[in-house]
Amino acid sequence: MQHAPAEASTTIFALASGAPPAAIAIMRLSGPRTDAILEALAGSLTAPRLATLRVLRHAGEALDQALVLRFPGPGSYTGEDSAELHLHAGAAVIEAVADALLALGATPAEPGEFTRRACLSGRIGLLEAEAIADLVAAETGAQRRQALDQLGGGLSRLYEGWAQRLRLLLARQEALIDFPDEDLPDETEAANRSDLRSLCEEMQAHLADGARSERIRSGVRVVIAGAPNAGKSSLLNALSGEEDAIVSPIAGTTRDAISVRLQVAGTLVSFIDTAGLHETGDAIEAEGIRRARVHAARADLVLSLVEPGAAPEQIVTEAECWVIRSKADLLTAPAAPGELAISTRSGQGLDRLREQLVAAVRRLTAGGAGASLTRARHRAGVEEAVVHLRDAQVQTWPELRGEALRLATLALGRLTGRIGVEDVLDTIFGQFCIGK
Numbered sequence: 001m002q003h004a005p006a007e008a009s010t011t012i013f014a015l016a017s018g019a020p021p022a023a024i025a026i027m028r029l030s031g032p033r034t035d036a037i038l039e040a041l042a043g044s045l046t047a048p049r050l051a052t053l054r055v056l057r058h059a060g061e062a063l064d065q066a067l068v069l070r071f072p073g074p075g076s077y078t079g080e081d082s083a084e085l086h087l088h089a090g091a092a093v094i095e096a097v098a099d100a101l102l103a104l105g106a107t108p109a110e111p112g113e114f115t116r117r118a119c120l121s122g123r124i125g126l127l128e129a130e131a132i133a134d135l136v137a138a139e140t141g142a143q144r145r146q147a148l149d150q151l152g153g154g155l156s157r158l159y160e161g162w163a164q165r166l167r168l169l170l171a172r173q174e175a176l177i178d179f180p181d182e183d184l185p186d187e188t189e190a191a192n193r194s195d196l197r198s199l200c201e202e203m204q205a206h207l208a209d210g211a212r213s214e215r216i217r218s219g220v221r222v223v224i225a226g227a228p229n230a231g232k233s234s235l236l237n238a239l240s241g242e243e244d245a246i247v248s249p250i251a252g253t254t255r256d257a258i259s260v261r262l263q264v265a266g267t268l269v270s271f272i273d274t275a276g277l278h279e280t281g282d283a284i285e286a287e288g289i290r291r292a293r294v295h296a297a298r299a300d301l302v303l304s305l306v307e308p309g310a311a312p313e314q315i316v317t318e319a320e321c322w323v324i325r326s327k328a329d330l331l332t333a334p335a336a337p338g339e340l341a342i343s344t345r346s347g348q349g350l351d352r353l354r355e356q357l358v359a360a361v362r363r364l365t366a367g368g369a370g371a372s373l374t375r376a377r378h379r380a381g382v383e384e385a386v387v388h389l390r391d392a393q394v395q396t397w398p399e400l401r402g403e404a405l406r407l408a409t410l411a412l413g414r415l416t417g418r419i420g421v422e423d424v425l426d427t428i429f430g431q432f433c434i435g436k
């Protein structure tokens with residue numbers, strides 16, 4: 001972890017609670033001028049971590065009767081001197097307090113700046129900062145549990161453990177380079193090789209998790225595809241219970257993908273209604289169809305809708321693809337065995353489809369115990385480490401093997417934030433809300 005208080009010179013403030021109107025608003029402060037500002041506003045410093053009722057005054061005027069909480073650094077969320085003002089959440093109260101804070105030398109915080117400072121002061125690692133972002137954004141129970149696990153440090157410990165083992169390997173590797181003529185090397189060499197192999201295997205197993213936690217975090221993608229008029233939009237509306245997509249007897253009604261986020265079995269699922277697949281000379285429709293195919297290719301599950309009498313469309317995807325007979329109320333003969341038949345008009349087959357969706361979502365997000373990666377950034381970092389470890393395994397020159405081990409350690413270090421924090425901070429904190 002880095003300990004350089006790079007941005008500690010300013011004192012920042014932000015409304016940490018939601019937008020008014022609300023009952024209470026929490027104004028958060030962090031930085032070296034925190035105590036001076038509190039003294040000016042509240043008359044004197046309050047006891048650490050003890051909610052204390054004070055009248056806040058500025059320029060001879062009372063601004064609010066508020067609860068003041070002081071968190072002296074370094075034992076605070078940011079690691080700096082921090083405070084919270086729990087205000088009456090009236091827009092005028094908030095504005096008056098913000099004006100007073102500005103006048104007393106504080107500056108408005110950037111999105112995620114409190115957590116960024118917590119990272120820069122070494123209070124938390126990057127993986128924990130990401131977990132906080134995920135926790136704040138969580139819409140489903142599965143997302144909340146996963147973010148809380150990551151905040152608990154499971155993923156950090158896994159990556160730190162790997163980095164630690166790599167550093168040990170590197171040290172032994174360097175001993176080999178420094179003392180090439182000793183008797184030990186043969187045994188050390190064999191031990192290094194076997195440790196390297198098992199480390200590499202563990203990382204590959206970690207990568208081969210079927211992306212289950214990335215899915216929990218960003219949502220399972222279910223794409224509804226098929227010919228024009230197959231009943232795709234009707235199915236989307238039936239699943240969501242709302243009029244999300246336009247339904248009409250005119251073929252080609254849905255031209256761009258429509259995405260609806262629903263919870264299935266406590267997991268976020270994006271159902272994506274796409275343009276009907278067929279040959280067309282219409283440029284806009286053709287673009288819609290191209291997008292439909294891209295969506296299907298990236299899906300976790302494709303529902304391929306087919307009208308009675310028609311044949312399924314060709315859909316290129318690595319995902320599971322269910323052929324579903326639509327408009328079952330119009331079927332004269334029973335559906336083929338094993339084929340799911342639904343009717344959004346009569347409701348036939350919809351409960352079965354819902355049950356199958358629940359089972360599919362559980363399957364797509366199920367996995368073993370232990371920490372698992374939740375973002376593309378983690379996947380890319382571990383993949384990079386694996387590339388270098390593979391390289392290390394085939395290198396015959398100890399110096400080059402050492403270099404490959406160092407590069408793998410670097411990749412892991414960037415994941416946890418031990419190395420090159422600044423590079424990734426903007427990407428991560430740009431997505432935070434202000435006040436976090």
Ligand SMILES: Nc1nc2c(c(=O)[nH]1)N(C=O)[C@@H](CNc1ccc(C(=O)N[C@@H](CCC(=O)O)C(=O)O)cc1)CN2
Nearest residue numbers: 016026028049069071074075076077078084123132436
């Ligand atoms: N009012 C309020 N509620 C909140 C937060 C907050 O900052 N303020 N949090 C913020 O996001 C979360 C809680 N997270 C926190 C994490 C660490 C510390 C902190 O001061 N830690 C010190 C002391 C711990 C102790 O009491 O012993 C430390 O770890 O040294 C505070 C809040 C959720 N609820």
Ligand SMILES: Nc1nc2c(ncn2[C@@H]2O[C@H](COP(=O)(O)OP(=O)(O)OP(=O)(O)O)[C@@H](O)[C@H]2O)c(=O)[nH]1
Nearest residue numbers: 229230231232233234248249252253254276344345
């Ligand atoms: N009889 C019957 N008609 C249906 C059913 N579902 C949809 N339809 C009708 O089929 C027509 C097309 O339905 P949509 O849901 O718009 O079909 P789509 O596949 O989204 O069509 P495009 O947007 O053209 O790709 C509409 O007139 C619907 O009312 C059904 O279960 N039974």
